[in-house]
Amino acid sequence: MDTRETPAEQDMALLSFYKRPNVEWARPLHCRLEGDVAIGKGVTRFFLSTCIEKLKSGFCINFANTDVTRLFDGETGHLVPSASHFLVESDMFVMAGRMMGHSFLHGGPCLSGLSPALAHVLLGGGPKTATVALEDCPDLDIRVTIRLLQGESKLSEEEAKRVQDLAYAWDLPCLSNNNRRWLFEKMLIHAVIGRVTRQIKQLRRGLQETQMWTVLTKRPDPVALLFPKEGAVDYCPEVLLKHITWPHHDEEDDDNDFSVDTMCHVSGYLRQFIENSSPNELRDLVIFWTGWEILPRTNLSLEVVKGSFPTASTCYETLRIPGHYKDYASFKIDILACIGSCQTGFGLI
Template identity: 70%
Template sequence: MFMLAGRMVGHSFLHGGPCLSGLSPAVVHVLLGGSPETATVTPEDCPDLDIRETIKLLEGNSSLSEKDKQRVQELVLAWDLPPLTENNRRWLFEKLLIHAVIGRVMRQIKQLRRGLKETPMWTLMTERPDTVDLLFPKEGAGNFSPEVLLQRVTWPSQDSDDDDDDCSVDTKCRISGYLRQFISNATQMELTNLVKFWTGWELLPRSLSVQVIEGRYPTASTCFETLRLPGHYKDYASFKQDLLACVCTSHTGFGLV
């Protein structure tokens, strides 16, 4: 399945489709032939939040409670590593981190590499390393202006012949205007949170969709990159308040996946 995923990633890029965003830089480093020992790994690269918090207990020199020591001991025993002692704390932190981020998925990385090698993208990446960031965009690379975001939005259709559409043209225009105003005046952080709530990631896709629906709060279908906005708002202030509250949930949702 990961070999198939590698083919899909390569062909998607070649045919103008979405790229694979969100891979840890350490995983990308090993995927392209680098050694796990030379990869730069941070606790934030660990996707399992429980394991991440356990490993972070070893960071620094603060004393551990008996409960924290037990958590660490259970993890090192499960991964066949030596028990925690006063002398191996830093070494154990690095070993656990590398295994959590890279060691546990080495087979999947190799299969993904095999799939990529079956597409022209592998030759391109090996001969032009500067193209790697295009295929595997990094978090934080998505700084964009309100104007760019607005250009990529597909606004609600004003065709009133749709039997499944319960919102009037006036409602669609009003809510669309509120969203335009929000995007035009939003800070960079607010725009980033909006896109992350909208798509599941903070990188701007080629197109974004908006629907005006019957509902209480704004929601998003991230797989279809569609933002669904309730049509009951009668003023911009209440619309902005609810939208800001909703987009801030991206910090504990898809933004961590």
């Protein structure tokens, strides 16, 4: 990846990489960032995190007259593939399946927040056995129309017409007093799954090409790891604090720039920030610190250095905080600004 390119050019480079046919995705992965001094595992983390983030937030490319092309639509925890035929014809969901499987194989983050009904059908379950909720329907207009069929209250003439027009568009029978509940279920299943059957097949094909399909069909335990629920990677302060290796003062080291009191003050500010932060802020801190939202097996290092703002060396999982802070308020302002850059930069300010 070339960090000197525009976001659109970087996204096109990602698409070109995952569009390649006949790739052995389980082979060792080596990433390099052009225009950045970063090396090592941190670059791989940044690359895989970027792929999954793009699947959730969209690619900065103009497909079908849109500034951002989203492959998945819907509410948090109820994401379903976009119904765009243009994306299907471009095999974009094959590419998405490759991204998901590739990141999983190399220990990267997974696409969280998929609709449980979609995951059920994607892994071979039938639409009739899927538990589909109204929240799974990404089109709000369609959702409102289908919701009219809930309950037993009498529909107005205008409401009945809205339901009937949608039923005709999907080749479903007329609304009657006897088929109201049946029609509600049929329309909901079609709105969530029926309209994206080709997209689901492409996702399945992409996963098959990464050799993940065999694992998923033979063993049920990796399914929850590949398709985690939204918020499944939330951290509690106690867990994060246990992973930190705190700085210490070595009297024999002539390179110590700060006293023991300064190191204790700075470490205390970070501890206070972690103990009082929201799950989203802790997640951004981990991404800023390591390059992705997964806590490493080794400890996270903290150093007190000379500088203006906190920086992170994600390759070595090291957070460097300047020792000039005299109060917690100024430290909090700077650390929030820095971790807020984790989605737009490589974790450096």
